[in-house]
Amino acid sequence: MVKRTLTDKLAILADAAKYDASCASSGGQRRNSKDGKGLGSAGGSGICHAYTPDGRCISLLKILMTNFCIYDCAYCVNRASSRAERARFTVEEVTRLTIEFYRRNYIEGLFLSSGIIRSPDDTMADMVRIARTLREQENFRGYIHLKTIPDASPELIAEAGIWADRLSINVELPTETALSQLAPEKSARTIRSAMADVKTRREASRERSHRGTRPRAFAPAGQSTQMIVGADAATDGQILGNAASLYGDFRLRRVYYSAFSPIPDASRLLPLKRPPLIREHRLYQADWLMRFYGFEAQEIAPQGGMLDLEIDPKLAWALAHREMFPVDVNRAPRELLLRVPGFGTRSVDRIIAARRHRSLRYEDLLRIGCVLRNAQPFITLPGWSPRALTDSADLRARFAPPPEQLSLF
Template sequence: MVKRTISDKLAILADAAKYDASCASSGGQKRSSKDGKGLGSSGGSGICHAYAPDGRCISLLKILMTNFCIYDCAYCINRASSHVERARFSVEEVVSLTVEFYRRNYIEGLFLSSGIIRSPDDTMADMVRIARTLRQQENFRGYIHLKTIPDAAPELIDEAGKWADRLSINVELPTDKGLSDYAPEKSAQQIRTAMAEVRNRREAAKERSHKGRRAGRFAPAGQSTQMIVGADAAHDGDILHSASRLYSGYHLSRVYYSAFSPIPDASKLLPLKRPPLMREHRLYQADWLMRFYGFEAGEIAPPSGMLDLEVDPKMAWALAHREQFPVDVNRAPRELLLRVPGFGTRSVERILAARKHGTLRYETLVKIGCVMKHARPFITLPGWTARSLDAQDLRARFAPPPEQLSLF
């Protein structure tokens, strides 16, 4: 077996971790370092970047503990039958790397995942030992996100939540059939059971005893998951309905969507090329509409099951429901204002606040920060009446030429 240096392992296992999108670090509890005894108050540039809801960039050491794996999931580059270069960190090496990167002000936290070695319990036990050692022996006060293993014993997941800020359990694919076809060694029911355990443990941690005491902290930043997009035949509608059930059933903080990327020595079951990245982008936009704008999954996905790649989901919904418009900005309820293209959640709150002091005019919306280029065809108010344009005319106006289609 080739003896590898720490640098060699880091290059292999950081690259292997890039396929996991669910490494957001928002929502963790702040830990004071005023006593001068703790690590974790750095704010510099890092190895992997995640973004909090307030736009703050957070740097993470994002690695696998190992890319050896006893499972043979068809979509995974680290599956047992893959010929990728393998490496494995010891518990002590991950702890040392994390602390040293902190001391150099490179990172603000750790995102740790792993292939399955020996057994799910053995692997999870090592990951828990890493988090426990960082917290107890190194007094590490930075952010820790652990990718938990659903097959592991409940007591290991329970301890993982004691030391980590966030836990995540990947559902991998949007449908039970997809998981059964591409990862027969994994169980969709077992994944959901593990998610339910995390949800229940988090809820218990928030409750107070009859003496007013709370139970110990448990994953205060919640749990998240990831679905691979484009590896199986699932439509966007299937993906959105699955995400909706996960949010409501397991109180997830986030569902992440990762566009399938072709891998070496791929199974014949897999597609030969990746889906357009715009599809992943549209799913994130649709997810935002479900979480913050009051849309249901069934409203967003069209009859074809696939989201429109040329216009964003909110605009697509408005074009398909012209009978709902124009909206009277001075009278419409919050729920309807949120469905106007160009109106964000903040601008709607400002509209509602401003309406208490007088009639709003076109100029007021400009000052509030509404995107009037998108909103104009869908609203009416003093000083502005929307022109009667049909959906095709509007679509031609807002859909960019194919050569300009971009994520940005």
């Protein structure tokens, strides 16, 4: 075989990494290199340095260490039975790419994932070596996200958390049945126990000893996971229920939803379709409602139910719960204001701050930044009353796209 150049490898191993949705680089430990002895900073809000025409941002150098893999997950471009071209980076190559890209301000850091070669432990050990080299040899203070391998030994996970800002383990599919069918070598139980292990280590790293000293930080930017949407028959209700339990049980920072997308050389087990992008978008909106707006998963989509693709989940909830509306903007508690379509968390904070001083009028809401078109049927305040609009039978039609446009999706 002809020896591959660094450019060839980068092309192959970026192609292999693009199906991971996460590229967050915010939060965690505050670091900088003002002392002139290292490179990089982290801990603020992450920066998206570029956008590709798929609308996704490039924040981290997202690559696989290798796309050789002994597993055969049907949805994955790197599965053993795919004829995809294979390559493997050395530790030095990944280090060099990360540092050189970082110095040119292309990236916030590295998101390293890998196919599984030889054994989970061998693979994880190589990934940990890359992170350690960046930190210890290159004095790199930027962001590192390591995708951990659930079957790797706990000692390796423990070391990974020392060098990395974030660890993630993908649950891959929303249900256990789908996982055993499509990813026969993976086990939902192992994945969950690896997540529990990361959570325990994170908690331990934040407890001070009796002398008040703090142990070393462990994955200070937390852990996240990803679920593929549309490869199996799981409903949105099941997906959101699963996400809610992941947020609750393992204190995950984020659950990413990745619309199952056509891949080169797909498996015959999974016929390809166009990726369900609108569904993915609605799931992210629902996820937001659970994390910042006080919604429970069951309120947004019942276990067997699907999200409305035509209107956003908050509006769908409001239309189904008209008895709660209209809300008096000058009197309603925060929790209720958060349920009004067109009111974001920031608008709600501003409303509450402003109404301490005076009664708000309709015109004020526009300056506060509310989306009034969405809010109108659901609010009342001086200068505006929805009258019969709240209960009108054709209210949904006001928001849903007209039928002839449906073909666009």
